[in-house]
Amino acid sequence: MAENSCKTGDLVTAFYKTGKYIGEITDDSRAQSYVVRVLAVEKHPMQGDLHNPKEADVLMFHQRRALAFREQTNVPRNMVKPFSGTVPSYEQSLKDSVARAMEELEGKDDAWSKKSLESLRELEKEYSY
Template sequence: MEFNIGDKVTAIYKTGHYYGEVTKELPTAYTVRVLAIKKHPIQGDLHNPKDAEVGFFHERKALAHREQANIPKKMVKPFDGEMPDYKKSLVTAFNEMKASLDTEDSAYAKRSLECLESLRTEYGI
């Protein structure tokens, strides 16, 4: 599917899922301006998901409001709805991620929850 500049889309970037708008087309990607969060990025090492015993356990922030990212074309889908508010969507996605981790009893969940607590302060929520 092809998109034009200004089209509303959803896009998966690394492990986060976002709502946004296309600002540029590249040969294999679209530049997408983030307008809201659909799913907060998971914490930890992308190459060793759900593993707490890695060399460096990454704290992964959601992309900022109006931040732009180059996203492979296959990860961009059309969005036909009312654009959510960025801050409200961030809080919802954050709380959903936290609730999901609260149900797990694992070293990975504990490390992820520590990262989320740090992000809560940074996000101001």
């Protein structure tokens, strides 16, 4: 499939901010973006300030939640790619994505990694797997 040839009903991967999701296109009529309904989480969003990535000493260190199951969001067309394969359950994919993100941060000694790990641990308690 070419970049802009996805259509309503297609399964896709979509990058939104710093997360990656598997979803379904629900609207392909916009020139610059698709509306994507989230079905699973491939990569949990990074924690902290989007404008100052991997910086801990920022005005506000944001806790970034993954998009919710069946939440719909606008995603630029160039950030959407066709998906083939089996879509995992949202709950298991969320749990796995949090575990991977935490694993990447554990043992790192920098302030951003420590704050991010703390934030993910709080999110892990809030998420209902």
